Amino acid sequence: MKVDHIRPQDIENTSMQxxxxxxxxxxxxxxAELAPVVMxxxxxxxxxxxxxxxxxxxxxxxxAREAIRSGARIVTDTNMALAGVNKKxxxxxxxxxxxxxxxxxxxxxxxxxxxxxxxxxxERAAALDGxxxxxxxxxxxxxxTLRELxxxxxxxxALIIGVPVGFVNVVNAKEQIMETQIPWIVNRGRKGGSGVAxxxxxAILYGM
Amino acid sequence: MKVDHIRPQDIENTSMQxxxxxxxxxxxxxxAELAPVVMxxxxxxxxxxxxxxxxxxxxxxxxAREAIRSGARIVTDTNMALAGVNKKxxxxxxxxxxxxxxxxxxxxxxxxxxxxxxxxxxERAAALDGxxxxxxxxxxxxxxTLRELxxxxxxxxALIIGVPVGFVNVVNAKEQIMETQIPWIVNRGRKGGSGVAxxxxxAILYGM
Numbered sequence: 001m002k003v004d005h006i007r008p009q010d011i012e013n014t015s016m017q018x019x020x021x022x023x024x025x026x027x028x029x030x031x032a033e034l035a036p037v038v039m040x041x042x043x044x045x046x047x048x049x050x051x052x053x054x055x056x057x058x059x060x061x062x063x064a065r066e067a068i069r070s071g072a073r074i075v076t077d078t079n080m081a082l083a084g085v086n087k088k089x090x091x092x093x094x095x096x097x098x099x100x101x102x103x104x105x106x107x108x109x110x111x112x113x114x115x116x117x118x119x120x121x122x123e124r125a126a127a128l129d130g131x132x133x134x135x136x137x138x139x140x141x142x143x144x145t146l147r148e149l150x151x152x153x154x155x156x157x158a159l160i161i162g163v164p165v166g167f168v169n170v171v172n173a174k175e176q177i178m179e180t181q182i183p184w185i186v187n188r189g190r191k192g193g194s195g196v197a198x199x200x201x202x203a204i205l206y207g208m
Numbered sequence: 209m210k211v212d213h214i215r216p217q218d219i220e221n222t223s224m225q226x227x228x229x230x231x232x233x234x235x236x237x238x239x240a241e242l243a244p245v246v247m248x249x250x251x252x253x254x255x256x257x258x259x260x261x262x263x264x265x266x267x268x269x270x271x272a273r274e275a276i277r278s279g280a281r282i283v284t285d286t287n288m289a290l291a292g293v294n295k296k297x298x299x300x301x302x303x304x305x306x307x308x309x310x311x312x313x314x315x316x317x318x319x320x321x322x323x324x325x326x327x328x329x330x331e332r333a334a335a336l337d338g339x340x341x342x343x344x345x346x347x348x349x350x351x352x353t354l355r356e357l358x359x360x361x362x363x364x365x366a367l368i369i370g371v372p373v374g375f376v377n378v379v380n381a382k383e384q385i386m387e388t389q390i391p392w393i394v395n396r397g398r399k400g401g402s403g404v405a406x407x408x409x410x411a412i413l414y415g416m
Contacts, residue, residue: 008324015375046373046398047255080403083287116216165254167223190254195288195403 015043023051037061037185040203044195053188055178060159063183064133064204067158068093072131074201076194077101077118077142077164081135084198089205100124118142122149131158137197140164140173147176159183161200163192223251231259245269245393248411252403261396263386268367271391272341272412275366276301280339282409284402285309285326285350285372289343292406297413308332326350330357339366345405348372348381355384367391369408371400 019042023030028051030038041050064072071094076082082099090097100106100121110117118139125132126149134157136142143162149155162177162184164170174186185200227250231238236259238246249258272280279302284290290307298305308314308329318325326347333340334357342365344350351370357363370385370392372378382394393408 011374011376018375043375044373044401045253046375046400079291080288080406083291084402165252166219167226167251167254168219193253193403194292195401198288 012043019043022048026051028052033061036207037200037203040199040206041187041196044199045191045193047191049191050187050196053191055186055188057178057182057184060183060185061204061207064159064185065208067131067133068095068205068208070131071095072133072158073098073128074133074135075099075121075125076197077121077134077136078138078194078197080194081137081197084195085135085201086205089202089208093208098125116141119145122146126153126155126157133157133159133161133201135161135197135201137161137163137165137192137194140166140169143173143177144169147180150180150182157182159185161197162186163196163200165191165193165196220251227251230256234259236260241269244415245408245411248407248414249395249404252407253399253401255399257399258395258404261399263394263396265386265390265392268391268393269412269415272367272393273416275339275341276303276413276416278339279303280341280366281306281336282341282343283307283329283333284405285329285342285344286346286402286405288402289345289405292403293343293409294413297410297416301416306333324349327353330354334361334363334365341365341367341369341409343369343405343409345369345371345373345400345402348374348377351381351385352377355388358388358390365390367393369405370394371404371408373400373404374398 016039019039034056038051038054042048073095074085074097076099079099082097085097087097101117106117106120110120118141122142122145160177160182162174170190177184178186227247242264246259246262250256281303282293282305284307287307290305293305295305309325314325314328318328326349330350330353354368368385368390370382378398385392386394
């Protein structure tokens, strides 16, 4: 048995063609401007349910790209999502990726205040100058903290990607973000994850 | 609106209880020794389909734990999976996590030989002394290379976690691993991913 010599780009193109065909067979129609994001999420999960559950505020992708063109950073709530975002593609526009979750000071502050590290991480990110995109694939408390900062401090992130996965507080936290006037991309329901958050960032970057 | 003060461990316990109840409602019975792994994958994906598709060679989990007790390393095929494995839990037994994918020498060799970086990464890992667990969530060519090393060089990994996600070559690559006499944990079909690979590693570690 010999390992085939396959070019990664060919595999991706073939995969996207299969996804396109199967979506058509299922009768799922995705607006052209959203399709690259939805399809990359399906590519990352092999789960076609995302075609039904992903939701976007008006012009969310275009607004995210404008923010990236002006040097927006991407803040994640896990080191996994951080590892998954294409840093070279973001650096081309001057942006960088940040995750505060493993910072010992964040852990200390969270413990002292009796809140989650994700909540403290969001506060730290919100204190930074310049446009910020949040890619949240894990912690519903990250989304709830962002909602609180938006409501009480007038904080305006460039985009919130709200795709935590889970069984407790996740559905509600996503709805809290969908009620804001901030640009958002959310996967309704329980599904999501760090890989999904990174895939959405990369789909936005690759279409620029 | 105030962010609730929720303890992560409470959320996880509640989530696992919900998963247990819903599995029971669906009539899905999972053998007790496999349940911690299958349930952690469902916890990571919110996708109950894994209860039907995950497969294990005889005593795979117990053999993996024996290997970890003797200091096994965990080799991943993505930096995302690397970021997701609980390194503290592994270090307690003397093991470390490794991923060769971002090594510039690996990229050069792959390009020169016209094979994937994942294939070169597996060869490098297989050349290391001592027990090795492979956690493959992305590249089918990683699995095909391991199969080749097993067949032609008599290579004996301690465990292969074969859960690449995707639409091209993925299903076959998983089957190639299931035909070996090496301990394996595989998710049949298209689904999987770096998060799933890390979740399986962590479930093994947390049960020790």
